[in-house]
Amino acid sequence: xxxxxxxxxxxxxxxxxxxxxxxxxxxxxxxxxxxxxxxxxxxxxxxxxxxxxxxxxxxxxxxxxxxxxxxxxxxxxxxxxxxxxxxxxxxxxxxxxxxxxxxxxxxxxxx
Amino acid sequence: xxxxxxxxxxxxxxxxxxxxxxxxxxxxxxxxxxxxxxxxxxxxxxxxxxxxxxxxxxxxxxxxxxxxxxxxxxxxxxxxxxxxxxxxxxxxxxxxxxxxxxxxxxxxxxxx
Numbered sequence: 001x002x003x004x005x006x007x008x009x010x011x012x013x014x015x016x017x018x019x020x021x022x023x024x025x026x027x028x029x030x031x032x033x034x035x036x037x038x039x040x041x042x043x044x045x046x047x048x049x050x051x052x053x054x055x056x057x058x059x060x061x062x063x064x065x066x067x068x069x070x071x072x073x074x075x076x077x078x079x080x081x082x083x084x085x086x087x088x089x090x091x092x093x094x095x096x097x098x099x100x101x102x103x104x105x106x107x108x109x110x111x
Numbered sequence: 112x113x114x115x116x117x118x119x120x121x122x123x124x125x126x127x128x129x130x131x132x133x134x135x136x137x138x139x140x141x142x143x144x145x146x147x148x149x150x151x152x153x154x155x156x157x158x159x160x161x162x163x164x165x166x167x168x169x170x171x172x173x174x175x176x177x178x179x180x181x182x183x184x185x186x187x188x189x190x191x192x193x194x195x196x197x198x199x200x201x202x203x204x205x206x207x208x209x210x211x212x213x214x215x216x217x218x219x220x221x222x223x
Binding site for chain 1: 146151152153154156159167169201210211212213214215216217
């Protein structure tokens with residue numbers, strides 16, 4: 001089983017739609033969780049951290065479910081500019097800042 | 112704003128050549144990382160460094176080495192490039208004990 005698994009998509013959604021991505025992780029001792037965004041032919045950039053109680057940043061909501069070992073990202077009122085690949089990232093317990101990236105979920109927002 | 116720069120955006124090398132990829136960050140971060148990114152495989156960690164002259168192997172260190180002589184600079188070395196090392200190479204930096212990482216623009220390396 002992969003350490004971090006994501007549905008690769010693509011998710012094709014119309015502008016204004018709500019879309020949700022899930023990501024599962026295998027290490028129950030994982031400590032920190034993040035969503036990154038990667039535009040085509042660009043480097044990944046941090047979108048948001050995921051906190052235990054869930055957190056929101058504008059149209060984006062992140063949730064963590066430790067019991068089921070998954071995190072989710074919800075995007076409301078999708079914009080064309082949201083088209084990108086969304087990477088789920090998990091930081092492991094112990095050691096240094098080593099993290100594992102998921103392979104990403106591709107989102108295409110259609111006019 | 113954090114800035115991570117990489118020495119080249121595109122590089123073409125021949126099989127057997129020694130290749131140096133350099134990365135510089137300007138935010139005094141303790142940790143630096145080298146990843147490669149391939150379609151369908153995502154980002155895979157090659158090496159990371161948590162301090163000057165310190166290094167740790169990542170998930171795929173074979174065929175690579177690294178050097179960190181100064182805090183702001185982390186170099187990836189391919190001692191003898193092979194065609195299966197054709198990839199996008201991404202450098203990142205981050206603070207100790209914090210999971211956020213900041214990436215450079217990447218170097219697309221082609222080995223022919």
